[in-house]
Amino acid sequence: MSDIRLRNVRKVYPGAAEATIPGLSLDIGAGELCVLVGPSGCGKSTLLRMVAGLEEVTDGEINIAGRQVNDLEPARRDISMVFQNYALYPHMTVHGNMAYGLKNRGMPKAEIAEKVGTAARMLGLADYLDRKPRQLSGGQRQRVAMGRAIVREPAAFLFDEPLSNLDAKLRVKTRVEIRDLQQRLGTTSIYVTHDQQEAMTLADTLVVMNAGRVEQIGPPMEIYARPASLFVAGFIGSPPMNVLAPGTGAALATAAGIERAAGHAVVGVRPEDLRAQPGGPLAVTVRVVERLGATANVHGVLDDGASEVIASLSGTDLPGPGEVMHLGVNPADLHLFDHASGQRLECAGA
DSSP, rough: OOOEEEEEEEEOOTTOOOOOOEEEEEEOOTTOEEEEOOOSSSSSHHHHHHHHHOOOOOOEOOOOTTTEEETTGGSOOEEEEOOTTTOOOOOSSSHHHHHHHHHTTTTTHHHHHHHHHHHHHHHTTTTTTTOOOOOOOHHHHHHHHHHHHHTTSSSEEESTTTTTTOOHHHHHHHHHHHHHHHHHHHEEEEEEEOOOOOOOOOOOEEEETTTTTEEEEEEHHHHHHHSBHHHHHHHHSOOOOOOEEEHHHHHHHHTOOOGTTTEEEEEEEEEEEEOTTTTOOOEEEEEEEEEEEEEEEEEEEHHHHTEEEEEEEHHHHHHHHOOOOEEEEEEGGGGEETTTTOOOOOTTTT
């Protein structure tokens, strides 16, 4: 297994006024699945392509398995990349696509057949080896792309939004397959996505990016529980964290015994941490109720008229549009952020 280390990596495109990635360092441990997540244009795919050798590094170092690879061609970096558009050869069979890279290396036919057969069985493709890509579903094509990567036995897998072209149900199924496969193989992997739910479920280590910079690194649930900034708080979580207007947030924090929120702090609370509480400090006029089965997302506006709130509640006896409900929250579930910088404030009870 191999680690991947990035040191002060920068990317500046010719003629650009600003760097796409102004300077980023990152350590990915051997056997780890690291997910880069962030909005479109945040630099995550550019970073992945620099690791792959598809983009030149302006400054800094990229090391794979202890070897600096900045000046190496992609084929010499010992990595395999899985793209969102599969990149399969339409005139070749499944077997041909999976075997192509090994044939180019001059590997003996018997060894190729063994490797392709093993990967095909692992991916549930053994019965499809003679088919062409046009005869396969989107999910099967993506598995062929993964099989092509697996047979090379690389030092690292790189995934560039590989599930973007799949429908919602197939996306869930395929991401489970990817996670299971990566755990069984133990291959160091970098996975890029803009889908925070996908990121949360796949990652050993989550890297939240914004404007070419790292906002926070850590285990997914640690980032979810203690977001380092308002950006992370708003990006990670579905539905996103509620951010309350200064006056309302300060009043809620004060009612919960947290005095620090007055004036300079912004208060956040996750929808699932709100609970129905007769006479509670938050009076919400309901606008829409999204019923999701066992739970419902109740969308409303507070009586200050400035704060929109989502509460994830269970039960069937929920208010309808236009009705007022009162909500409360455990003080330990409040999140405080500096009003000017957006950075997390640490204090008792938050």
